[in-house]
Amino acid sequence: MEKSKFRLLIKHYFLRKKTITETKEKLDKYYGDSAPSISMVKKWFTEFRCGRTCTSDAELSGRPKEVITPEIVDKIHEMILNDRRMKVRELVHAVGISTERVHHILHEYLDMRKLSARWVPRLLTLDHERNRVTT
Numbered sequence: 001m002e003k004s005k006f007r008l009l010i011k012h013y014f015l016r017k018k019t020i021t022e023t024k025e026k027l028d029k030y031y032g033d034s035a036p037s038i039s040m041v042k043k044w045f046t047e048f049r050c051g052r053t054c055t056s057d058a059e060l061s062g063r064p065k066e067v068i069t070p071e072i073v074d075k076i077h078e079m080i081l082n083d084r085r086m087k088v089r090e091l092v093h094a095v096g097i098s099t100e101r102v103h104h105i106l107h108e109y110l111d112m113r114k115l116s117a118r119w120v121p122r123l124l125t126l127d128h129e130r131n132r133v134t135t
Contacts, residue, residue: 006036007055010044020045067097073109076102080110084118 006027013023020041027035076091091102106112112119121128 001031001034003036004055004057006031007044010036010041011048011055014045014048067101068105068109072097073105076105077110080106080112080119084120086119 009027010023013026018026020038023045024035024038024041027041072095075095079091079094080086088099088102088106092099095102106119112121114120120132
């Protein structure tokens, strides 16, 4: 059963004036090992006593976990194609994400590496290699 459904049951027992131990016993009786722990039941009883009515997760503040979007990857790729001598620090300031994420995008998504102060694709074709040698 989902967390939100267990929270709804805990709220139901809270509104029916059951104790924490009675609630835990009922949940264990009907749901066994999948029932929430006693500490989780206590936590939600405390939340409901403090006036919380919603059983869903609260909205998290702060920066999203995943900042790598197709738009950012395309923007970095375009900047690298325009100037292959672009520094990572310059990309960080232009895009507005961390240095680690820019490195991750360059190495994992665009499959590029720094070679002689230039960003180049990792796997060069024979024509590319000959062209680099003659240049």
